[in-house]
Every structure is written in C-alpha cells, then in structure tokens.
Amino acid sequence: MALFESRGGSSAQLLDAELSGLDQLEMALPPRPSRLARVWAATWPKLTAVALALIIWQLVVWSGWKPEYALPGPRKVWDAFFENFDNNMSAAGTTLWRGVRGFLFALVIGTTIGALVARVRVLRAAFGSMITGLQTMPSVAWFPLAILLFRLDEGAIFFVVVLGAAPSIANGLISGIDHIPPILLRSGRVLGARGLTAFRLIILPAALPSFVAGLKQGWAFAWRSLLAGELIVTIAGKYSLGQQLDANRQLADSAGVIAVMIVILVIGIMIDSLLFGTAERTIRRRYGLVDTAT
Amino acid sequence: MTRASTAARREEPATESPRSGAGSLAAISLDAVTKVYGHAGNAVPALDRVSLEVEPGEFVCLLGASGCGKSTLLNLVAGLDRPTTGTVEVRGGRPTLMFQEAALFPWLTVRGNVDLALKLRKISRPHRRETVQALLEMVHLTGFEKKMPHELSGGMRQRVQLARALGQQAEILLMDEPFGSLDAMTRDVLHDELERLWRETGLTVLFVTHNVREAVRLGDRVVLLSSRPGRVVAEFPVEIDRPRRIESHSVADLAAQITGRLRDEVRRHGAV
Ligand SMILES: Nc1ncnc2c1ncn2[C@@H]1O[C@H](COP(=O)(O)OP(=O)(O)OP(=O)(O)O)[C@@H](O)[C@H]1O
Ligand SMILES: [Mg+2]
Numbered sequence: 183m184a185l186f187e188s189r190g191g192s193s194a195q196l197l198d199a200e201l202s203g204l205d206q207l208e209m210a211l212p213p214r215p216s217r218l219a220r221v222w223a224a225t226w227p228k229l230t231a232v233a234l235a236l237i238i239w240q241l242v243v244w245s246g247w248k249p250e251y252a253l254p255g256p257r258k259v260w261d262a263f264f265e266n267f268d269n270n271m272s273a274a275g276t277t278l279w280r281g282v283r284g285f286l287f288a289l290v291i292g293t294t295i296g297a298l299v300a301r302v303r304v305l306r307a308a309f310g311s312m313i314t315g316l317q318t319m320p321s322v323a324w325f326p327l328a329i330l331l332f333r334l335d336e337g338a339i340f341f342v343v344v345l346g347a348a349p350s351i352a353n354g355l356i357s358g359i360d361h362i363p364p365i366l367l368r369s370g371r372v373l374g375a376r377g378l379t380a381f382r383l384i385i386l387p388a389a390l391p392s393f394v395a396g397l398k399q400g401w402a403f404a405w406r407s408l409l410a411g412e413l414i415v416t417i418a419g420k421y422s423l424g425q426q427l428d429a430n431r432q433l434a435d436s437a438g439v440i441a442v443m444i445v446i447l448v449i450g451i452m453i454d455s456l457l458f459g460t461a462e463r464t465i466r467r468r469y470g471l472v473d474t475a476t
Numbered sequence: 477m478t479r480a481s482t483a484a485r486r487e488e489p490a491t492e493s494p495r496s497g498a499g500s501l502a503a504i505s506l507d508a509v510t511k512v513y514g515h516a517g518n519a520v521p522a523l524d525r526v527s528l529e530v531e532p533g534e535f536v537c538l539l540g541a542s543g544c545g546k547s548t549l550l551n552l553v554a555g556l557d558r559p560t561t562g563t564v565e566v567r568g569g570r571p572t573l574m575f576q577e578a579a580l581f582p583w584l585t586v587r588g589n590v591d592l593a594l595k596l597r598k599i600s601r602p603h604r605r606e607t608v609q610a611l612l613e614m615v616h617l618t619g620f621e622k623k624m625p626h627e628l629s630g631g632m633r634q635r636v637q638l639a640r641a642l643g644q645q646a647e648i649l650l651m652d653e654p655f656g657s658l659d660a661m662t663r664d665v666l667h668d669e670l671e672r673l674w675r676e677t678g679l680t681v682l683f684v685t686h687n688v689r690e691a692v693r694l695g696d697r698v699v700l701l702s703s704r705p706g707r708v709v710a711e712f713p714v715e716i717d718r719p720r721r722i723e724s725h726s727v728a729d730l731a732a733q734i735t736g737r738l739r740d741e742v743r744r745h746g747a748v
Contacts, residue, residue, distance in 0.1 A: 368556050369579040372572055373644065374596045383592065387583040469582045470626025 254437040259444070262437035266426075273421040274445055277412065280336075280422070284343030285404045291344065292351025292400065297381070299352065300359040313349050313356070321346035321407035325414050339411040346407030347400035354396010358389030391465050398458035405450055502529040503568025503648060503680040509559045510705075511548050521705035522548040525562070528699060528708060532568045533678045537685060537695035539734065541742050545706030546684045547576055550650045553682065568680050569647025574637050576652035576684075580625040586612070586636050587621040593643035611639040614669055616662065630657040638666070642673065648680045655690065664722060667693055671718065688731045688738065693722040698734060702741050710737055 215223075236256050243255040254262075263270060299305045299313065324342045332338040362385065370384035386393075412424020423446055430438035466472050511523040522545040530536050538546050551557045552564050554573040580589050590611055594604040612618055615635035625633055638654055655663045671694065674681055685691050691698045692714055700710040712734055716726045 365575060365577055365579050366581060369575065369581070371556060372554060372575075373593050373640075379596070383596075384581070387581070390583065468624060470624060 251434070252436055254440065258437045259440045262435070263441035263444070266438060266441070269421055270426065270442065270445060273423050273426045273442070274449065276421060277408065277423040278449060280339060280412075281343065281401075281404055281408050284340050284408065285347055285401055287340075288344045288347035288351055288400060288404060289397070292348040292396075293355060295348070296352035296355030296396075297359075300356045301381070301385075310356070313352050316345070317349040317353055321403065322410045322414075324407075325411065329415065334415050335417065338415050339408065342407045342411050343404050347404035350400035350403055351393075351396050354399065355389060355393045358392030358396070359385060361392060362388040391462070391469060391471060394458065394462050394465055398454065398462065401453060401458060402450075405453075409446060501532065501567060503532040503534070503566070504528070504530040504553055504571075504682065505563075505565045505567075506549070506552070507563045507565075509549075509552065509562035509564055511545065511552065511557075512560045523552075523559075524705035524707045526701075526706060526708055530568075530680055530682055532680055535674055535681045535683065535694060535696045537683045537691035537698045538701065539685065539688060539691055539698060539738060540701030540706060541703045541738075542686070544701045544703040546701060547652050549701075549706070550652050550682065550684060553648075554650055566648065570644075571648040571650055572641050572644045572646035573650040574641040574652060574654050576656075578625070578630075578633055580633055580636055580640075582625055584625075585621065586617060586623050586625070586628070589625065589636055590639045590643050593640045597644065607643065608639075611643050612636075614642070614673075615639045616665065631659065631662065634658065635662075635666070638670075648682070651681065651683045653684055653686065656686070663690075667722065668719075670694070675718075688735050689722050689727060692716070692727045692731045692734065693720050700734065700738060700741065702744075709741055 240255050243250065243253055247253070250258075295309075295313070299309050321342050324345055325338070328338040328341045332341060366384065366388050367380075370380050375384050409424050409427075412422045413428055416425050416428060423442055426442045427439055430436075430442060506526055506528045508525045508527055509523055510521070510525055513520040513522055526545075526549065528536075528549075538549070540546055548557070550573055552559055553566060554571050555566070556573070581592070584592060587608055590608045591604055594607060599607070609618075609621075612621060615638050617632060617635055617639070620628065620632065625636070628636065634654055634657060638651075641649060641651075655666060658666065667690070670681075673679065681694075683691070683694060688698075695714050698712040698714060699708060700712070701707065702709045712730065714730060716724075716730065720727055
C-alpha cells in the first residue's frame with residue numbers, strides 16, 4: 183500500500199499540525215456531566231411521580247369513596263403481594279417466558295416478512311396494506327379462532343401473541359427501509375454492495391432506528407395480547423399473571439388483584455423503557471438523530 | 477478537442493486494464509447523451525446531446541452553472557442511472573463516485589466508513605487496518621477514527637468521503653465538487669495529494685467544480701457545460717507545467733479567460 187504512505191519532511195509535518203489544529207477547533211465540545219449526575223437527573227422525576235401516585239391513591243382510600251375491602255390502600259396491597267409472594271413470582275416467570283418466546287418467534291417471522299415485502303415489488307403490492315390492516319386488528323379478536331384451532335392450551339396463547347407482535351415488527355422494518363435516504367443506497371452501490379451483502383451491510387443498519395421502534399411497539403402488543411390471553415385461556419394447575427388476576431377476583435381479593443396489576447405494570451415498564459427505550463436512545467444518538475442543542 | 481473526438485471506438489471487455497498500451501482507447505466515452513427527468517408534462521431536460529471522451533489517465537475538470545447537469549453526468553458514468561438516449565461507455569476499469577452531498581453511513585465511525593470500502597473488495601482484516609490508517613492520514617484525519625460522521629464538520633466529512641473513494645482503488649475517480657466546503661489551506665494540501673496520487677497510479681479523473689481556478693490548477697483539460705439543458709460548449713486544454721500553484725499567474729490568466737466564457741454562457745441563458 184505504498185500509495186498511501188505518509189510524506190516525510192518537516193514542512194509537511196508542520197502543515198499537518200496546523201491542519202489538525204484547525205480540525206480540533208472545529209470539534210470543540212462542552213464537557214459531559216458525570217454519570218451519577220445523569221442517573222440522578224433521570225430518576226428523581228420518576229420517583230416523585232411514583233410517590234405522588236401513591237399519595238393520591240391513599241387519599242382516595244381515606245376519602246371513603248369505596249369500602250376498604252373493594253379498594254384497599256397501598257399498605258394492604260404491599261402485604262398481599264408478599265403473602266402470595268411465591269405464587270406471584272412463579273406466575274410472573276411463566277408469563278414473562280410466554281411473552282419472550284412469542285416475541286422472539288414474532289421477531290423472526292416479522293423480520294422475514296418485512297424484509298421480503300419491502301424489497302420485492304410483487305409482495306409489496308400483494309401484502310403491503312394487509313400488514314398494516316393486521317396491525318390495527320385488536321388481537322383479542324383472534325382468540326375465538328385460536329381456541330378453536332388450538333383448544334384452551336398454550337398453543338392458543340402463543341398464536342395470538344405472535345399475531346399481535348409480528349405485524350408491528352414487519353411494519354417497522356418496512357417503513358424503515360422505505361425511508362432510507364436514496365443517497366445511502368446509491369453510496370452502497372458505488373462501493374459495490376449488491377444483493378444480500380447490500381441488505382446486511384447497508385439496508386438493515388440504515389433501517390435500524392425505525393426497526394427498533396417497531397420492536398418496541400411489537401413488544402407492547404405482545405404483552406397486551408398475552409394478558410388478554412391468560413385471562414381467557416386458563417390452563418389448569420399453571421400459575422400465570424392473568425390466571426392470578428382471575429383467581430384473586432374470584433376470591434374477591436382486591437388487594438391481590440392490585441398487587442398482580444402492579445407486577446404487570448412494572449414488568450411492562452422495565453422492558454419497554456429500560457430495554458427498548460435505552461436501545462432506541464442509544465441508536466438515535468449514535469446515528470446523530472438527536473438535536474444536541476436541547 | 478481533436479484528441480478527444482478522433483479517439484478510436486473499439487469494443488473491449490470492461491475488465492481489460494486501461495493502461496495496457498492502447499493509448500487511443502477512451503476510458504469514458506459519452507456519445508450524444510441526453511437525459512430527461514420526469515415524464516411528458518413536467519419533463520426536465522438535464523443533458524442535451526453531450527459527447528465527451530476522457531482518455532485513460534486523463535484529468536478532466538467539468539465546469540458549468542448550478543443546475544446544468546454536472547451531477548447527472550457523473551451519475552450516468554457511475555452507472556447509477558441510464559441516459560434517455562445516447563450511449564455511455566466506460567472501458568477504463570471500475571468507476572467510483574464521490575458524491576456532492578453527505579453520503580457517509582451514519583451508523584459507522586470514520587474508520588468504519590472507510591473500512592467498508594475495503595471490506596466490500598474482500599481485503600483481509602489486518603491488511604485493511606493499515607490501509608485505512610494510511611488513507612485517513614492522507615486526508616489529514618488521523619485521530620478522528622472513532623468519531624461518528626455527524627460529529628464532524630462538513631469539510632471533514634468530505635475528506636472522509638475522499639478517503640473512502642480512494643480506498644476502493646477504482647481506476648476511474650468521479651468527483652462531484654469534492655472540496656467545496658474546505659478552507660483554502662486544507663484544499664491546497666488535498667490538491668497536492670490528489671495530484672500526486674493521480675500521477676503515481678494513472679487514475680482517470682473526472683472532476684466537477686464551481687471554482688475555475690481549481691479546475692485549471694488540477695485539470696489536463698477543462699470542459700465547459702452550458703445551462704438547461706447541459707451541453708458541451710467549450711473545452712480548454714491546460715498546458716501549464718505541473719506542479720502548478722493555484723495562486724500562480726498562469727493559472728490565474730487561463731482561469732480569467734474561462735470565467736469570461738462561463739459568464740457569457742450564463743448570461744445567454746438568463747440563469748443566475
Ligand atoms: N432526480 C431528479 N428528478 C428530476 N429532476 C432532476 C433530478 N436530478 C436532477 N434534476 C434536474 O436536472 C438538472 C441538472 O441537475 P444536476 O444535479 O445534474 O445539476 P448540477 O450541474 O450538478 O448542479 P450543481 O452545480 O448545483 O450541483 C436540474 O435542473 C435538476 O433540477
Ligand atoms: Mg451537482
């Protein structure tokens with residue numbers, strides 16, 4: 183690679199120094215705040231919001247709007263959660279596993295379909311609008327058919343979770359690919375990227391921000407479909423969050439119902455904001471899609 | 477002018493090396509190329525019967541008012557688009573195009589962007605690392621390997637694009653206003669680097685610019701396009717000895733002459 187070797191000579195080096203001096207000027211950046219400060223800045227509003235919600239809840243209970251056995255306060259719910267701790271944990275484990283399994287399967291299907299529909303014109307004409315249509319269909323509406331197909335069993339839940347998540351994932355990828363600036367595609371072609379190589383090295387990374395947004399939405403749909411499913415399809419002898427909700431309701435145990443609801447909420451928030459939210463932010467920052475002035 | 481128009485037309489496989497001796501064989505030849513964008517009602521003619529030949533190892537600069545079809549022409553030569561009528565033949569090897577607009581991949585670092593060009597040519601990893609480093613040194617961006625494109629200035633992005641294009645080691649280099657947003661000092665350095673590389677490798681270069689002095693500084697020949705639709709209106713062979721300096725009198729004199737002609741052209745078409 184002799185062509186690209188550096189030129190010697192002290193005048194050249196002097197010029198190098200001057201030029202990189204110019205470049206350093208162009209790159210001047212303000213210092214970043216410390217890690218602790220950033221974490222604190224992100225958490226205190228959330229903690230305040232939680233505290234506020236708890237206070238309002240307690241106030242409503244104290245107001246006597248509903249009898250306490252129907253609407254218990256935070257303290258009672260806290261006790262109920264620990265009273266039934268083992269069951270709740272095993273239920274959360276089952277539900278989470280069902281969600282993850284269905285989501286991963288939807289990821290494979292949604293990505294494959296999305297890629298094909300985005301890149302093959304005939305498939306686009308045939309299925310493009312159908313996928314958007316599927317996305318607007320409430321997934322609970324699939325349950326009667328799913329139960330007929332798979333009985334009251336795991337299969338029915340799995341089926342609906344996949345159908346809930348896959349269209350969002352496919353759609354995220356399709357719109358991501360549709361919105362790639364043409365200059366990047368042409369740039370890839372000039373560099374000699376064709377076919378599958380172009381897909382892997384140019385198209386997929388270029389569509390990534392929108393794809394991750396699709397994944398996030400897909401997970402939200404999967405989680406919703408899953409809990410609807412667990413309320414409808416109860417499998418004997420198996421703890422799950424949906425089944426726990428239903429069981430507590432049958433025992434008229436409001437505190438138990440609310441405790442399970444909070445578990446559902448917390449898991450939802452954790453995955454949505456910690457996992458997908460963080461991924462989304464990281465990618466947007468890396469791609470330079472964040473306005474640094476704010 | 478005569479040299480270009482009398483060049484022999486022979487079919488050769490595109491893989492044939494351009495520097496294998498056949499001196500009269502054009503590396504790039506456009507024959508009565510017309511390009512019209514859009515259809516019927518709102519058709520925009522961008523190029524009108526443009527004929528141009530570039531010989532292997534020649535450095536040709538293309539000048540013309542904004543919107544006269546220079547980028548269109550480069551796109552056609554790069555094979556990114558097809559002419560409406562006429563033929564574009566590229567026999568002098570693989571072309572690469574350095575785009576006018578920002579064309580770096582935003583998900584890759586500076587190093588990653590340059591590295592991709594080498595990776596797509598199936599060069600082994602250890603070898604790539606060295607070459608990328610040398611390329612970045614050449615465009616004076618050592619130390620910026622890990623930056624993302626959006627963290628760079630416009631001129632720095634252009635230089636990364638230049639490094640990426642050179643990394644392809646194509647035989648034909650098409651450059652669309654590559655140094656438009658550089659300060660004069662950096663630009664002069666890159667002129668030297670580009671000229672050195674061109675002499676050492678026998679690259680064929682088609683270089684678009686708005687800067688007449690830059691065209692005279694670099695080119696063996698300066699081609700002037702008229703506006704809307706673009707058409708070749710004049711060619712100026714540059715017979716100033718190399719190495720040239722952009723601020724020298726001979727460069728300034730020829731540049732003044734070409735600017736005069738360019739001004740006539742722009743005035744005639746009532747463009748800006
Ligand atoms: N994709 C397109 N669709 C329609 N019209 C186009 C398209 N690309 C270019 N044009 C038109 O073709 C003409 C030539 O455009 P081109 O980009 O080649 O100009 P240029 O000479 O490169 O200009 P500049 O010096 O400003 O870069 C312009 O009138 C432009 O509006
Ligand atoms: Mg242009």
